[in-house]
Amino acid sequence: xxxxxxxxxxxxxxxxxxxxxxxxxxxxxxxxxxxxxxxxxxxxxxxxxxxxxxxxxxxxxxxxxxxxxxxxxxxxxxxxxxxxxxxxxxxxxxxxxxxxxxxxxxxxxxxxxxxxxxxxxxxxxxxxxxxxxxxxxxxxxxxxxxxxxxxxxxxxxxxxxxxxxxxxxxxxxxxxxxxxxxxxxxxxxxxxxxxxxxxxxxxxxxxxxxxxxxxxxxxxxxxxxxxxxxxxxxxxxxxxxxxxxxxxxxxxxxxxxxxxxxxxxxxxxxxxxxxxxxxxxxxxxxxxxxxxxxxxxxxxxxxxxxxxxxxxxxxxxxxxxxxxxxxxxxxxxxxxxx
Amino acid sequence: xxxxxxxxxxxxxxxxxxxxxxxxxxxxxxxxxxxxxxxxxxxxxxxxxxxxxxxxxxxxxxxxxxxxxxxxxxxxxxxxxxxxxxxxxxxxxxxxxxxxxxxxxxxxxxxxxxxxxxxxxxxxxxxxxxxxxxxxxxxxxxxxxxxxxxxxxxxxxxxxxxxxxxxxxxxxxxxxxxxxxxxxxxxxxxxxxxxxxxxxxxxxxxxxxxxxxxxxxxxxxxxxxxxxxxxxxxxxxxxxxxxxxxxxxxxxxxxxxxxxxxxxxxxxxxxxxxxxxxxxxxxxxxxxxxxxxxxxxxxxxxxxxxxxxxxxxxxxxxxxxxxxxxxxxxxxxxxxxx
DNA sequence: ATTGGCACTCAACGGTGCAGAGTGCTAATT
DNA sequence: AATTAGCACTCTGCACCGTTGAGTGCCAAT
Numbered sequence: 001x002x003x004x005x006x007x008x009x010x011x012x013x014x015x016x017x018x019x020x021x022x023x024x025x026x027x028x029x030x031x032x033x034x035x036x037x038x039x040x041x042x043x044x045x046x047x048x049x050x051x052x053x054x055x056x057x058x059x060x061x062x063x064x065x066x067x068x069x070x071x072x073x074x075x076x077x078x079x080x081x082x083x084x085x086x087x088x089x090x091x092x093x094x095x096x097x098x099x100x101x102x103x104x105x106x107x108x109x110x111x112x113x114x115x116x117x118x119x120x121x122x123x124x125x126x127x128x129x130x131x132x133x134x135x136x137x138x139x140x141x142x143x144x145x146x147x148x149x150x151x152x153x154x155x156x157x158x159x160x161x162x163x164x165x166x167x168x169x170x171x172x173x174x175x176x177x178x179x180x181x182x183x184x185x186x187x188x189x190x191x192x193x194x195x196x197x198x199x200x201x202x203x204x205x206x207x208x209x210x211x212x213x214x215x216x217x218x219x220x221x222x223x224x225x226x227x228x229x230x231x232x233x234x235x236x237x238x239x240x241x242x243x244x245x246x247x248x249x250x251x252x253x254x255x256x257x258x259x260x261x262x263x264x265x266x267x268x269x270x271x272x273x274x275x276x277x278x279x280x281x282x283x284x285x286x287x288x289x290x291x292x293x294x295x296x297x298x299x300x301x302x303x304x305x306x307x308x309x310x311x312x313x314x315x316x317x318x319x320x321x322x323x324x325x326x327x328x329x330x331x332x333x334x335x336x337x338x
Numbered sequence: 339x340x341x342x343x344x345x346x347x348x349x350x351x352x353x354x355x356x357x358x359x360x361x362x363x364x365x366x367x368x369x370x371x372x373x374x375x376x377x378x379x380x381x382x383x384x385x386x387x388x389x390x391x392x393x394x395x396x397x398x399x400x401x402x403x404x405x406x407x408x409x410x411x412x413x414x415x416x417x418x419x420x421x422x423x424x425x426x427x428x429x430x431x432x433x434x435x436x437x438x439x440x441x442x443x444x445x446x447x448x449x450x451x452x453x454x455x456x457x458x459x460x461x462x463x464x465x466x467x468x469x470x471x472x473x474x475x476x477x478x479x480x481x482x483x484x485x486x487x488x489x490x491x492x493x494x495x496x497x498x499x500x501x502x503x504x505x506x507x508x509x510x511x512x513x514x515x516x517x518x519x520x521x522x523x524x525x526x527x528x529x530x531x532x533x534x535x536x537x538x539x540x541x542x543x544x545x546x547x548x549x550x551x552x553x554x555x556x557x558x559x560x561x562x563x564x565x566x567x568x569x570x571x572x573x574x575x576x577x578x579x580x581x582x583x584x585x586x587x588x589x590x591x592x593x594x595x596x597x598x599x600x601x602x603x604x605x606x607x608x609x610x611x612x613x614x615x616x617x618x619x620x621x622x623x624x625x626x627x628x629x630x631x632x633x634x635x636x637x638x639x640x641x642x643x644x645x646x647x648x649x650x651x652x653x654x655x656x657x658x659x660x661x662x663x664x665x666x667x668x669x670x671x672x673x674x675x676x
Numbered sequence: 677a678t679t680g681g682c683a684c685t686c687a688a689c690g691g692t693g694c695a696g697a698g699t700g701c702t703a704a705t706t
Numbered sequence: 707a708a709t710t711a712g713c714a715c716t717c718t719g720c721a722c723c724g725t726t727g728a729g730t731g732c733c734a735a736t
Contacts, residue, residue, distance in 0.1 A: 002708085025698050040710050043699070061698050061717040100498055133476050140492040148486070148494050154478040156486050158494045160438055230593055232570065236586035248574035255568055340677080363729050378679055381730070399686045399729050 007077065008035055009045045013055055014066045014074045018314055023063030068279035071291070071313055075276050080321035087115065087323075091330050098334070101125070101154065105228060108307065108331050113231025115323040116293075118311035119254070121229045123264060125298045125305045125335050127155055127221030132183045132191065135215055137176040142166065147211060149183075149218035157218035163207040175208055179215060188219045225261055229254055238312045246289055253286035254310075263287070264306040267294045274321045274328075279313045289313060293320045295328035298335045307331065345415065346373055347383045351393055352404045352412045356652055361401030406617035409629070409651060413614050418659035425453065425661075429668050436672070439463070439492070443566060446645065446669050451569025453661040454631075456649035457592070459567045461602060463636045463643045463673050465493055465559030470521045470529065473553055475514040480504065485549060487521075487556035495556035501545040513546055517553060526557045563599055567592055576650045584627055591624035592648075601625070602644040605632045612659045612666075617651045627651060631658045633666035636673045645669065 012033050016024035026046060030039040046064055049055045054070035057063065066074065094111055098104040105122050112120035130153035138146040143163045150156050182198045183191060195212045232254070235247050253259045263282050267275045274295045280288050291313045296304030307328055309320050350371050354362035364384060368377040384402055387393045392408035395401065404412065432449055436442040443460050450458035468491035476484040481501045488494050520536045521529060533550045570592070573585050591597045601620050605613045612633045618626050625648075632646030645666055647658050 023698090027698075038710055039698095040712090041708085044709085047700080057699085059717065061696095061715085063698065100496075134474050136472050136474065136488050138471050138488055138490065138492060146488075146492045146494075148488055150474050150476055150484075150486055152476065154476060154484045154498070156484075156494060156496045160492070232593065233586040233589035236574075236589060248571040251571040251574060255570065361729090365729070376679055377729095378681090379677085382678085385731080395730085397686065399684085399727095401729070 005035060005037070005041075006045045006048060008033070009042060010049055010054055010066070010070060011074060011078070013046075013049075013064055014071065017065050018316055021314060023058060023065050025063035028063070068281065068313060071278045071317070072276075072281070075278070075317050075321075078318055080274060080325060081318040083322050083326045088326065091115075091326055095330050095334055104331070104334055108327060109228050109230040112307065112309060112323065112327045113229075113234065115327070116309040116311070116320045117231075117237075118234050118309040118315065118320060119229055119231045120307070120309050121227050121254075121260065121264075122307040122331075123225070123227045123261075123305045126303055127151070127153070129187050129189065130155070131185050131187050132215075132219050135176070135179045135183050137172065137179070137211070139172060145172075145211065147214040147218060149215055151219065155221070157221065159214050159218055161207075161210050161214045164210070165205075165207065167205075167207055171205075175211065179211070183215060183219070188216065188221075191216055191219055227257055227260060227264070234311065238314075249286040250290060250310075253284065259284045259286065263292060264294060264308070267292070267308075268296055268304060268306055274325050276317065276321070291315055291317075293317070293324050295324045297328040297332040343373060343375070343379075344383045344386060346371070347380055348387055348392055348404070348408060349412060349416070351384075351387075351402055352408065355403050356654055359652060361396060361403050363401035366401070406619065406651060409616045409655070410614075410619070413616070413655050413659075416656055418612060418663060419656040421660050421664045426664065429453075429664055433665075433668050433672060442669070442672055446665060447566050447568040450645065450647060450661065450665045451567075451572065453665070454647040454649070454658045455569075455575075456572050456647040456653065456658060457567055457569045458645070458647050459565050459592075459598065459602075460645040460669075461563070461565045461599075461643045464641055465489070465491070467525050467527065468493070469523050469525050470553075470557050473514070473517045473521050475510065475517070475549070477510060483510075483549065485552040485556060487553055489557065493559070495559065497552050497556055499545075499548050499552045502548070503543075503545065505543075505545055509543075513549065517549070521553060521557070526554065526559075529554055529557055565595055565598060565602070572649065576652075587624040588628060588648075591622065597622045597624065601630060602632060602646070605630070605646075606634055606642060606644055609634075612663050614655065614659070629653055629655075631655070631662050633662045635666040635670045 009029070012029055013024050016029065016032075026039040026042040030037065030042050046055065049070070050057075050064065052069075054067060054073055055064040056067050058065060091111060095104065095107055098107050105124060109120045109122040112122070130151045133150045133152045136146075136148040136150070138148070140146055140160065143166060144160055145163055146158060146160050148156065148158045178198060182194050186194055195216060199209055199212055232251065235250060263277065263284065267277060274293060277287075277292045277294075279291060282288075282290075282292060287310075289312065290310055292308055292310045293315075294306050294308030296306055298305045307324065309324055311320070347367070350367055351362050354367065354370075364377040364380040368375065368380050384393065387408070388395075388402070390407075392405060392411055393402040394405050396403060429449060433442065433445055436445050443462060447458045447460040450460070468489045471488045471490045474484075474486040474488070476486070478484055478498065481504060482498055483501055484496060484498050486494065486496045516536060520532050524532055533554060537547055537550055570589065573588060601615065601622065605615060612631060614632075615625075615630045617629060620626075620628075620630060627650065628648055629651045630646055630648045631653075632644050634642030634644055636643045645662065647662055649658070
């Protein structure tokens with residue numbers, strides 16, 4: 001039965017369809033590919049593959065195109081390609097020129113979108129457990145305050161709190177001094193009990209406790225999880241793949257971020273080197289015709305941040321996987337030595 | 339000759355085409371609109387308008403559509419519509435719930451994209467001349483430092499500088515103390531000379547001068563000008579207006595930001611309440627089929643920040659102008675009282 | 677200045693008829 | 707048992723074609 005040839009046929013169909021975006025037929029496949037069998041044999045194999053649900057034909061008397069399941073099988077069987085050497089060098093130099101965490105993320109997402117010719121997404125690195133370097137309190141308006149926390153790993157987080165009642169200048173100043181004494185040099189986990197004791201002793205009002213909360217959550221890295229993306233125009237380029245202009249919902253979902261974040265979290269839990277979600281696999285309606293290739297970066301410990309590429313299911317999986325892996329690897333290196 | 343009727347015909351053509359996205363013909367126009375003249379008369383007027391270059395026909399024996407110049411004439415002659423009362427209330431409540439400058443901008447851009455059903459862009463408010471509240475220096479790595487400047491108007495700016503050579507802990511600490519003494523309480527314009535004298539006296543090395551530069555530019559509000567945008571899916575919805583999928587370049591230009599920023603600057607200089615750029619008027623190739631409706635907000639003095647809506651030239655100008663003006667007005671109020 | 681009338685143009689639409697690619701099936705071959 | 711050649715069949719895509727109808731420009735009449 002030649003299980004091997006069937007696999008080769010599937011791969012050829014995927015590659016052909018990705019390259020030309022047209023259904024591939026048995027005759028063309030027999031001629032082009034070097035597997036020394038006739039088109040009739042290939043037809044038989046195709047019938048079997050269709051039976052398995054791996055390929056389908058858009059209409060009778062057309063060639064076959066891969067189904068989501070077909071892409072999945074293909075991805076599971078193919079190792080991600082190697083990066084070209086010049087590409088590797090480009091990544092390394094391009095990223096190491098960054099001056100700033102924001103800059104690193106920005107550059108990464110652009111780079112990835114260019115390498116993959118897809119929409120690239122990069123999640124901001126999850127902050128590490130890093131001691132507080134300084135706490136700054138600034139009044140704004142009559143009853144609000146700005147809380148700025150600088151961490152030793154060069155992170156600056158800010159938030160505003162409402163004081164609730166009028167606070168005198170003296171109270172405010174003394175709270176700022178006290179907070180610095182208590183917080184500086186402590187990591188977020190050490191910080192919680194220290195703040196509690198600071199609140200309990202002394203004559204602090206309820207406003208002090210909301211300020212303390214703000215300090216703690218800022219030290220932890222803020223509550224907001226963000227992703228940035230680039231290369232949305234690549235979606236437009238591939239718009240012909242989405243039949244009736246389904247690109248609108250995709251753009252919406254990207255802007256919303258919430259669906260995307262959920263997906264990235266799910267993929268992070270798979271814990272593989274590079275994980276791939278194909279079409280309907282990722283559950284969200286908006287992304288039901290797109291695939292996502294993602295990899296974790298940063299602390300290879302508990303909770304890595306993610307980055308990835310998103311495009312039509314008809315994408316160059318090996319190439320995209322290689323690019324995603326490469327960028328993730330370089331980004332890890334930078335984030336960790338920072 | 340009835341100049342008035344010609345104007346009415348132009349307006350009817352613009353409104354009809356915007357509503358239906360189909361060329362409007364003389365007969366339909368004579369029937370629908372209440373101007374009590376026959377189609378032949380309208381045909382004569384149309385011929386005159388075409389002579390003036392205000393309308394055109396996609397092909398012989400089709401109705402007329404407005405040219406860029408036609409839209410321009412229309413916009414110049416029509417006052418922007420009034421906002422619906424419920425809309426006004428929605429704007430006010432939606433924006434006043436914001437907790438943070440970032441939040442305000444974020445909310446504004448979403449709101450504007452929903453109101454206009456176009457792509458909305460909001461430029462970050464240009465910082466006001468506000469005294470420095472605190473300067474923070476943090477070392478990162480062996481020879482780099484993070485500079486954080488907190489201004490009295492609740493702005494936090496950060497940047498990193500490379501020190502160039504190894505700096506001892508003592509030198510670093512003393513520089514930090516010195517900088518705070520010199521900078522705190524001074525506005526950016528006062529700051530420049532103070533920093534200069536600080537550098538000249540004492541035994542400061544060349545690294546101190548790059549740190550001082552960083553402090554100054556941070557106090558001025560950072561060098562980066564940013565715009566955020568939302569509602570890109572509205573572009574996709576209107577994709578039928580762009581003949582051969584010209585939405586890709588538009589998305590690219592939005593991400594690049596630089597072209598958009600240049601346009602916004604130019605529009606700011608016109609200094610009108612609400613300014614409109616139509617199609618080819620805005621020079622950039624990518625935007626040659628789109629119009630931009632923009633208004634300034636914030637300090638009505640020297641350099642206002644801008645916000646606006648971007649969409650196909652075939653857009654509802656009065657409605658868009660009304661929405662842009664309304665959001666700009668509310669946003670001004672919030673930014674100024676902050 | 678306006679209008680009715682008329683000839684003309686041209687996109688859009690539906691029908692019709694190939695050409696070609698691709699398939700499934702069966703019978704022959706190895 | 708697997709492979710292949712051959713054949714009938716089914717579609718889509720394309721070109722061609724006449725018809726329809728909306729819309730125009732122009733001219734003479736009001």
